[in-house]
Amino acid sequence: MRKFGVRWRLFTAPSILGLEGTGVMHNTTGRNALALPARGNSELRVGLSFAADHLDYDRRDRRQQEDLVAKHFAGAGWQVPRLLAAMREAEEFFFDSSGQVVMDSWSTGRTALLGDAAHCAAPTSGRGTSQALIGAYVLAGELAETPGHATAFAAYERHLRGYVERNQRHGRAAARWFLQPPTEPPVEVADDVVPLKHYA
Known part of the structure; x- marks a missing residue:
């Protein structure tokens, strides 16, 4: 944590x-x-x-x-x-x-974590719900079309890790701004776009 x-x-x-x-x-x-x-x-x-x-x-x-x-x-x-x-x-x-929840890996064995359990970006990020929904979509898609859960878990994490790290940087920056007087410059908004693969 x-x-x-x-x-x-x-x-x-x-x-x-x-x-x-x-x-x-x-x-x-x-x-x-x-x-x-x-x-x-x-x-x-x-x-x-x-x-x-x-x-x-x-x-x-x-x-x-x-x-x-x-x-x-x-x-x-x-x-x-x-x-x-x-x-x-x-x-x-x-x-x-x-x-924030920061983990080296979001899965172990046959168990994978989603949303805040895997990678909470903090309330100041404004990204908790979107990360959870996007993560569930990607994980379900990889499990459906990738042979073997270990390969699917690795693909899920590989696809989302950069997006999550950007959101976590935003969460940290926003937390600093949140407790500053209004004369402080606004925090830069994170790029929350993640290229989503279409799963059949």
């Missing part, structure tokens, strides 16, 4: 910002608050992320984790205090670090 030194708290909140059809993001150095309208603008999907290389906390203690988030966002301004208050009331809970 390649860690980015970024922690995320994701939750659903009432539509307290009055957003209609578009999301907003507030960046300060080392912190990012993101809010996206959902369910016909009746809810918010909120992400609070901050830079932290190492944190000591009990993974079963939600209150302790929320206190860590609140501490790192103290004085952040904008609508952050309202989002922190909504965080405390949210029914669901997700708090974790962000990173």
Whole structure:
């Protein structure tokens, strides 16, 4: 696992910002608050992320984790205090670090991995779903027309490895940009085109 030194708290909140059809993001150095309208603008999907290389906390203690988030966002301004208050009331809970799965091989024996299990590019890449779907298509196609699973697994990985590595570079660059003030130059968008073979 390649860690980015970024922690995320994701939750659903009432539509307290009055957003209609578009999301907003507030960046300060080392912190990012993101809010996206959902369910016909009746809810918010909120992400609070901050830079932290190492944190000591009990993974079963939600209150302790929320206190860590609140501490790192103290004085952040904008609508952050309202989002922190909504965080405390949210029914669901997700708090974790962000990173990438980097493996020398995506298969062993008769087992092959797909999607995030094989090559997570991180949420900041925006490529998780497309990598999983493209990978499933290629793997299924190679298994259907290549004699022997070992040969099919090798072809699947050979075909996708460059695409995945580009997406992972994008995920790393975007993670750095995500926690910078808005005066920083935007991250270069990755080339996400992979030449897909037609399988009969």
